[in-house]
Amino acid sequence: MFEDKLIDRITGITIVILSIIFYVLGYLTKIVALLNDVLSNVIELEVARYTTSILIAIPASLILLVVSIHAEEKWKKYLLAVFDCVLLIIILKAFNDVDFSKLTTISNYIDFSKRLFIPVLLSTMFFFLIEVFKKLKEEKTAASKQNIATIKQSVSESEQKLSELQATFNEIQSIIKEHKKLTCSDCQMTFHNQNALNAHKCKGKNEESNLVFLMDKAGELTMVSE
Ligand SMILES: [Zn+2]
Structure with missing residues (x-):
């Protein structure tokens, strides 16, 4: 050397x-x-x-x-x-x-x-x-x-990754928005569609549920409530 x-x-x-x-x-x-x-x-x-x-x-x-x-x-x-x-x-x-x-x-x-x-x-x-x-x-x-x-x-690779992260973030935001739309504001229960939410007879306050997002290997997001 x-x-x-x-x-x-x-x-x-x-x-x-x-x-x-x-x-x-x-x-x-x-x-x-x-x-x-x-x-x-x-x-x-x-x-x-x-x-x-x-x-x-x-x-x-x-x-x-x-x-x-x-x-x-x-x-x-x-x-x-x-x-x-x-x-x-x-x-x-x-x-x-x-x-x-x-x-x-x-x-x-x-x-x-x-x-x-x-x-x-x-x-x-x-x-x-x-x-x-x-x-x-x-x-x-x-x-x-x-x-x-x-x-x-x-730099180009980093930009590509940033753009993918931005897309994931937008997807999460859209899921949260959808989730809020189908959630009862009183008991925080979430339903699969608007009709189920409308038919729901609220029995009072429930504990707030947290949203957890899971991403599989293909990059698909799934949401679960805890
Ligand atoms: Zn309710």
Whole structure:
């Protein structure tokens, strides 16, 4: 049980959301760093340069997040992943000091590919992370819908039972009314029909009788006096 809970927590949607938030914050930092570098010749005042970079980086990072999650077309997500990879290549200066004419041996290529590995790895991981998030979100939505359907079903069953109880109550009231109609108001004796009540010669007061209602398995009510 403990292992199951631990696995659920480690692989649950909360951890995925946290990872996405950290990645987006990292993306924001990368854009700020890149813009700060690009704008260094344009805006000399450091505070103004950082402010501009941050103001551009915040919406850019949010766009990465929103488009990655909500874009219907797959190509938009692929394009963002490619841009993210290129951004990392630029930030990490993967191509700096690389003399392509000297890439002659396999070991040279392996050395160079190491510089490309991190950007490709990180951007691919973010792409997969978003896919996992979407899958978990869909599962959660499906579970919530199932819960709502179960609650609706039990509300409907309760309404049905309430309506049956209401019908029984109405039946009891109607029997009581009928019983009162055929009961002598002086001696409280009850008769099977109106003629018997009319022909009855009252001999004075009797003890009041109580009505008891019995319900059989089929739900039919029968009334007895005690
Ligand atoms: Zn009577």
